[in-house]
Amino acid sequence: MTDRETPEHLLKTKRGEPVTFLEAISEALFEEMTRDDSVFLMGEDIGVYGGAFKVTRDFLGHFGESRVIDTPIAEGGFTGAAAGAAHMGLRPVVEIQFMDFISPAYDVITNYIATSLYRGAGAMPLVIRGPVGGGNRGGPFHSQNVEMAFFHTPGLKIVYPSTAYDAKGLLKAAIRDDNPVIFEEHKGLYRAPALREVLPDEDYIVPLGEARTVREGGDLTIVTYGAMVHKCTEAADTLEKEDGVKVEVIDLRTLLPLDDDAVVESVKKTGRLLVVHEDTRTGGIAGEICMRVSERAFEWLDAPMLRVTAIDAPVPYSGSLEDYFLPQTDDVLTAARYLAAY
Amino acid sequence: MTDRETPEHLLKTKRGEPVTFLEAISEALFEEMTRDDSVFLMGEDIGVYGGAFKVTRDFLGHFGESRVIDTPIAEGGFTGAAAGAAHMGLRPVVEIQFMDFISPAYDVITNYIATSLYRGAGAMPLVIRGPVGGGNRGGPFHSQNVEMAFFHTPGLKIVYPSTAYDAKGLLKAAIRDDNPVIFEEHKGLYRAPALREVLPDEDYIVPLGEARTVREGGDLTIVTYGAMVHKCTEAADTLEKEDGVKVEVIDLRTLLPLDDDAVVESVKKTGRLLVVHEDTRTGGIAGEICMRVSERAFEWLDAPMLRVTAIDAPVPYSGSLEDYFLPQTDDVLTAARYLAAY
């Protein structure tokens, strides 16, 4: 089947053309499936339709029905089935149509999949990917971030890219990883024109577990990930221009395992930490980051560790409500200025 | 039905006899069901058998089949059904046989129940209770603590008592609360002889959201809850005797909403914070507590905020492994001494 020619829209990188965040993800899936016959896809409407967001458009024709499987509406069922296939040496990648709907698979992911290696069943090469995040007026069930549902479960890895380059490289790394990986794709980034970039033609991965310093600075460290990376760099630029404050922005990229070395190193340099996440506040990842910095770099802190997040509520549907709910660039500026002046 | 006489084993408090942690819970359920006809129970094997741990022993005979319902093995199904009954003004209390098995109900709890009021469906008076915790050689699926699966979900309350008095008062408050409450009962406390106490004969509640200062001290604050409260007070006594260090021990009792006022007030007094929880480390509640103290009392800190927890792994079955997995009194001592000397 792989002698079938590559679909038009997946040739952009080959041609040296810029790709969107979404196209980068499609390319990663396509290349890994081409490279390794044991990689296959399952999910709702990923075949003929090519997925709710068209990530797997034309994959069915290219790879055939046995490697691009349209499933019944049963996230627990097909994720559990993916675990079984992984036991047998296959490398399933399941798509959750909207990551909000990963919740019916919560049981099998946390109790079966995450514990599989520990219980003696060997490697569990399995990727669970799908769109997350708000700002699209999706309401309470099409806007969630799901990292904190799984961050507390040992055995899982969680990835949340912010650029097309990282999305492709991290997804390839996730597919080659022998541990179960939850891969979150912010739907606001999928087709964002600003994120289009030309990617290397040769095969590359971005290793899991390594944060990226987006922007260097000595006055304040902002730790963030996903769509917030772009709001934070925007705020950082403003601070540099308007306040002369030099902000270091760290993109975690992988949330679990957490690259606290990168965070601690930066905080030891700046003495000030602001964590920014789109997810709700209480129980958000900011807590764990703050805890680790307290454990490892307390003496370097010149100001309280603070956070800018969504408010503690379900994601409301109406635009006016959602904008209030979500953390905005101005909120980052307010908090950063407060810390810089501290 | 309520003219039926009270079962023998539920008369201890009436008679001024001490009750166990488990008996206190049984009394709370019994009294609330007697007080309010809209309170009813659902769960697996809670009827004829009286529940896996006998919390509802003899309830069936007293209240009848329509208020003590043996359900099919379907945690999501009967928890969702409880939500429907709550819409209609009933006040269901569902038992999860082992809280590890709450995971099939994760979807309905986080997406439906927790968001019900926000979505305009009104109050959701619903209690989900059951045994949690390790130390009983239960293995990965009969030993879990589940607070962090729900701590991140706005709209839920989470209660985790450590004494018979609190267990009864908090459960009564939870049943009378108009918000959904997850109520965790550490199975290691159920029949612990040391926890037997004489309870007030008159009706009382312990309000949700208020921590309790178990033990006062000016040198170090230990924040904890559940079974760890007893390990921490034990450690505190040792520290006082052997090191002359005065430790303040705070029992959170309610995890969500978190009583950070109590924590902050204590830390402003002691300048040192140690969080101790039986649950695993990464993504544990220690992070949120640390974050809030950083936000509100950073300038009072004289040492890094630290934590003693279980290690990041599934709960192993074998005793030697589980003892290593769980935080021990010695670990609390080590950390506390380190902080006291800091």
Added chain:
Amino acid sequence: MSRDSGDTYGLGNAELQDLYRALCLTRTAEERLELLQKQGHVTGGLYRSLGQEAGAVGAAFALRRRRDGTGDFLAPTVRAAGALFLFGGELVDFFRQYMARGTGPTRGREANVHWFDFTRGFVGPVSPLGTMIEVMAGITLSFKMRGEDRVGMVFYGDGASSTGAWHEGLNFAAVQECPLILMVENNQWAFSTPTHKNTRVGSFTEKGPGYGIGAESVDGTDVLAVFDAVRRASALARAGHGARMVELKYFRRRGHAQHDPQDYVDPELIAEWEKKDPLDLFRARMLEHGWATQDEITRIEQEEFEKCRVAAEQAIGEPMPEAEDAALDVYTDVHVDRPWTRAPDPTTRRGVQA
């Protein structure tokens, strides 16, 4: 068959015309929505029930619809707006919900048919499929516990039948003998997935026996056939025979949502089903059997069209919610603050201590 007979199932002309009115309202309201969307007033997804209106209308018409909390109870889907209207869901609220207005029943927090009125007897669905079967099992359990003479009706799609929630909720209702009618909207598609990829059975009635409950299949384009089937099902439920399943057989003639061109569906198949349009079919029968005159029918159509125009206009004129409303009603008794960082707090500075 029943289509050609003149059987009115005991309904008089007035009621038959009410049925037609409900069909018109559903169709016209959804067409108005499309217009509103083109005008940019509808933010989220837009779902049509084109070709399925008779299922929702006929079923709801067979139940007791009251406004005092003593009637039957409904859990609709986005494809059952017709049932929602019959249960007293206000047309203007329908538009407010789709346009995320602060004046709507969920004050802009939720969309489309996701709203509630327990007095009129309906509970809005959530998106996760299957959940409402569990919730309605509990709602109807409460009817049984309190000895209330009420039944519940829950709608769900062919695809939703694949969820574990559907199984757990249905099995609970069956074992507890809850007075619940399960309406499976078999429109032959789950988004782009044909029914045979969601189940290996040809008819969903084959699923009833596995739960020990009765099930029957009915032509979902025939409003009277649906009415009759559901009236019989509700009579059994009312008589204490527990849960029962009714399959509505029809076809989804539009995409899953407005953004779906449905290019995966054979156009000829759609054309086939256009011939079975529930409004056309019922209109023809009304005239054929003299249940209504052409004038009466035209008046009904004009009145419903006007209703929709007016309600839409009203909703358009109403404001979006106040931003701060986003932080209310997370708990009945706990206030949710805006993040602390937005208003630095003096008590956090040591110097400032009193």
Added chain:
Amino acid sequence: MSRDSGDTYGLGNAELQDLYRALCLTRTAEERLELLQKQGHVTGGLYRSLGQEAGAVGAAFALRRRRDGTGDFLAPTVRAAGALFLFGGELVDFFRQYMARGTGPTRGREANVHWFDFTRGFVGPVSPLGTMIEVMAGITLSFKMRGEDRVGMVFYGDGASSTGAWHEGLNFAAVQECPLILMVENNQWAFSTPTHKNTRVGSFTEKGPGYGIGAESVDGTDVLAVFDAVRRASALARAGHGARMVELKYFRRRGHAQHDPQDYVDPELIAEWEKKDPLDLFRARMLEHGWATQDEITRIEQEEFEKCRVAAEQAIGEPMPEAEDAALDVYTDVHVDRPWTRAPDPTTRRGVQA
């Protein structure tokens, strides 16, 4: 019926005696466990399959059991230890697991039959009921994808059939036509809950048609009847007819676990079922039809008893796991530290910076 006929279903005396041996082994191993528990060697729960041994043994005997990763595949339950043994699960490992020994296949991390050997073809269950149906759906999907001539068999209880995981896994296997045999162990109880409180159907075979798969019920105390039913089911699965369900009808003659006195069960009912003891019944048939002599039977019983004694002795003598092992194998590539506080780290002190 089949019980009285001399039909051996094509099995020779040697195989028939192997069947009896497997029944004996199961019974004796579990009795040995009880003894070990009384002696304080067994920490966790102890589950008996008393009266259900023929279901596990007859079913496993009908499949291809190999040790090179090309055979059929099993997911047992705690009540199907007999199947596990036939698939190559070592008796000594069984005791090691129950006694939480570090030398066991899960190195003391998991209990009882919760262990794995993909080469011999079995996957240990997890406690959450229903999950293994999903997992086995995927395992057998892989057989189909790779064109391997293998089938899978998953055991689960009557109560487990109430879980959403069961529904989602079974429906997936049915739609994908996975070569999976679903063995429902209908022992009429789920802990203290009688089957009629878990389902409204009398026989679980009524659930097959709802998924478009074949189902049959068999006397679970008749090892040959089970063998025959499963051999036919596996032949169909092998021939590409997809999933199939087999119900084992019998009775749980002991409590849910050792700690359950089972006082909620009518003692007369238990007495009734003691008359249908699968070992007694098969032994009688062996003698009646001359498939084995009394001496041969006695030898088998003594040999299995001795095997269990020896294996138990060996396991008892072996060590508990090293404590530090608790922190290994959480990830293939990420090391889990003991909490930092247990070994204060100089790099956290500013002065100490190099």
